[in-house]
Amino acid sequence: MSGIHSTPKPKIRSLFAFIQARTGSTRFPKKVIRPIPSNSDKTILDHIHSRVLKILPNSRIIYLIPEGDSELGSFLKKNGMNHFFGPLEDVRQRYILASEKFGADAILRLTGDNPFYDTTHLDLLIQTFIESDSDLAYFKGLPLGTGGEVFRTSALLDLSASQQEERHKEHVSIHIKEDPTQYKITAIRSLLTKEEGSRLANFRLTVDTPEDFETISDLISQNSFETINNFNTKEFLEWEKETPSLFQKNLDVPQVKFDLPSPNRKIKGKIGVLVAPSKEFGSGHFSRTSLLYSFLPYRDWEPEWLSIFPKDGEYNILLIDYRDIEIPISYQKTKVLLLDHFGEDKEKYDFWDLLPHPGNDPNFNWEQILIPPNLISSAISEDKIPTKEYRIFCYAGNLGKEESENLDKFLIQNSSKKRIRIGGTPPGTNEIEYFPRLSRVQYLQTLRSSEKFLGYFGQSVFEALYLKIPSATFSISPIHRELSSILEKYKIPFTDLDQKTEFSLGTKTVGENGYKLLLDKIDSLL
Numbered sequence: 001m002s003g004i005h006s007t008p009k010p011k012i013r014s015l016f017a018f019i020q021a022r023t024g025s026t027r028f029p030k031k032v033i034r035p036i037p038s039n040s041d042k043t044i045l046d047h048i049h050s051r052v053l054k055i056l057p058n059s060r061i062i063y064l065i066p067e068g069d070s071e072l073g074s075f076l077k078k079n080g081m082n083h084f085f086g087p088l089e090d091v092r093q094r095y096i097l098a099s100e101k102f103g104a105d106a107i108l109r110l111t112g113d114n115p116f117y118d119t120t121h122l123d124l125l126i127q128t129f130i131e132s133d134s135d136l137a138y139f140k141g142l143p144l145g146t147g148g149e150v151f152r153t154s155a156l157l158d159l160s161a162s163q164q165e166e167r168h169k170e171h172v173s174i175h176i177k178e179d180p181t182q183y184k185i186t187a188i189r190s191l192l193t194k195e196e197g198s199r200l201a202n203f204r205l206t207v208d209t210p211e212d213f214e215t216i217s218d219l220i221s222q223n224s225f226e227t228i229n230n231f232n233t234k235e236f237l238e239w240e241k242e243t244p245s246l247f248q249k250n251l252d253v254p255q256v257k258f259d260l261p262s263p264n265r266k267i268k269g270k271i272g273v274l275v276a277p278s279k280e281f282g283s284g285h286f287s288r289t290s291l292l293y294s295f296l297p298y299r300d301w302e303p304e305w306l307s308i309f310p311k312d313g314e315y316n317i318l319l320i321d322y323r324d325i326e327i328p329i330s331y332q333k334t335k336v337l338l339l340d341h342f343g344e345d346k347e348k349y350d351f352w353d354l355l356p357h358p359g360n361d362p363n364f365n366w367e368q369i370l371i372p373p374n375l376i377s378s379a380i381s382e383d384k385i386p387t388k389e390y391r392i393f394c395y396a397g398n399l400g401k402e403e404s405e406n407l408d409k410f411l412i413q414n415s416s417k418k419r420i421r422i423g424g425t426p427p428g429t430n431e432i433e434y435f436p437r438l439s440r441v442q443y444l445q446t447l448r449s450s451e452k453f454l455g456y457f458g459q460s461v462f463e464a465l466y467l468k469i470p471s472a473t474f475s476i477s478p479i480h481r482e483l484s485s486i487l488e489k490y491k492i493p494f495t496d497l498d499q500k501t502e503f504s505l506g507t508k509t510v511g512e513n514g515y516k517l518l519l520d521k522i523d524s525l526l
Contacts, residue, residue: 021112145206
């Protein structure tokens with residue numbers, strides 16, 4: 001996808017996460033390699049690394065540390081974490097030298113103080129940024145210690161020695177944010193409702209002082225490493241509402257702030273986004289629409305995440321991705337766009353189909369399928385081309401024991417080589433490699449290393465087809481069987497799991513302009 005702006009900058013070919021860290025902190029020395037909690041075998045950097053691995057492969061995560069910090073260098077080397085030595089006092093120069101060494105067109109800047117980076121927002125940030133022509137982007141409205149920023153290396157370099165002041169050496173990107181007339185800066189509102197955003201002052205999830213360390217230690221102590229590693233802002237908000245005292249111990253610690261100008265953007269209008277809850281409707285609605293939400297500010301829209309239907313006229317546009325929900329308000333002033341909606345309101349409001357179905361086939365344009373940037377771009381993928389490690393990759397979702405066993409029998413029957421199943425219940429045989437779930441990065445790496453794909457009708461099938469992986473479908477319900485019959489028309493086989501099946505790329509091509517076409521549609525509504 002390209003052309004989000006009319007005069008795009010050069011395409012980003014390579015993005016790295018650069019995490020600045022040191023053991024010589026003046027307020028709290030060696031905090032980054034201290035066990036947290038004290039009886040744990042995990043350090044702050046361990047927590048950070050496990051989170052960033054959810055959005056980027058290890059080869060694209062680099063720790064930028066001061067020259068002479070041998071203790072930190074030894075720790076990183078021992079733990080398989082890539083690092084780069086650079087000037088102690090001039091952190092900006094450290095970034096510049098590292099970008100030259102690794103060939104980074106863009107940089108996700110993080111620091112070694114924050115064990116609770118919100119990977120949902122960081123993933124959206126880098127995915128949208130690599131397809132934009134902004135110089136710098138960030139999410140606004142996240143708890144302290146959970147966000148990051150991404151910027152073009154060209155913008156980092158665009159500061160002469162005569163222009164550089166002392167603050168520029170320590171605060172790497174501040175010269176970009178100080179000049180929104182020269183640089184294109186995109187601030188994206190977080191995926192929080194108004195009520196959730198009003199509680200951000202209750203959080204300080206960074207480690208600058210011993211008080212911070214004690215607070216974070218207490219939070220980690222309440223959960224296993226695996227559980228706390230999956231907490232993002234939404235989960236912390238739920239937790240804080242139940243036990244506010246856990247978060248209050250370090251709220252009085254002062255934080256350095258800069259009075260910076262707002263990004264120089266003329267906003268077209270406000271868009272409310274209402275999405276079906278993942279717990280009830282699965283994660284697909286959230287995944288595709290949160291990415292759309294994050295693209296909207298690059299098109300100069302101001303989106304806001306909603307949990308209820310807004311009043312008529314409160315927003316210029318209301319996007320609804322809620323699987324046939326009945327709309328309780330008759331909108332006249334607010335334009336409504338329904339995504340993949342089959343209810344009666346489809347006759348009343350604008351709609352946009354994202355996948356083929358019996359009502360739009362054969363007129364559906366496969367270019368409208370939403371393929372995320374992390375499939376399209378090589379800027380955030382592994383450097384090496386993956387080998388085909390698995391014969392069949394199977395996505396099983398939330399299937400029960402009997403259905404999972406039927407899948408496993410089919411996988412064994414159809415391949416004498418390695419098979420892998422994601423989702424469903426654990427297999428009763430060691431002939432199937434199994435994971436209940438994978439991070440998005442792990443999922444894509446594994447999918448790319450597979451020869452064939454088996455799944456029920458849904459986004460995963462079309463992603464496999466986009467990657468030119470021969471596919472087949474099975475049914476988890478009567479509606480999924482009906483949807484699979486559409487794919488059969490285009491030579492994508494359906495299997496009842498009773499016999500061997502041929503896998504195929506079919507006769508249709510999945511395009512990569514789905515988000516661009518949908519954004520064009522939104523622009524056309526007003």
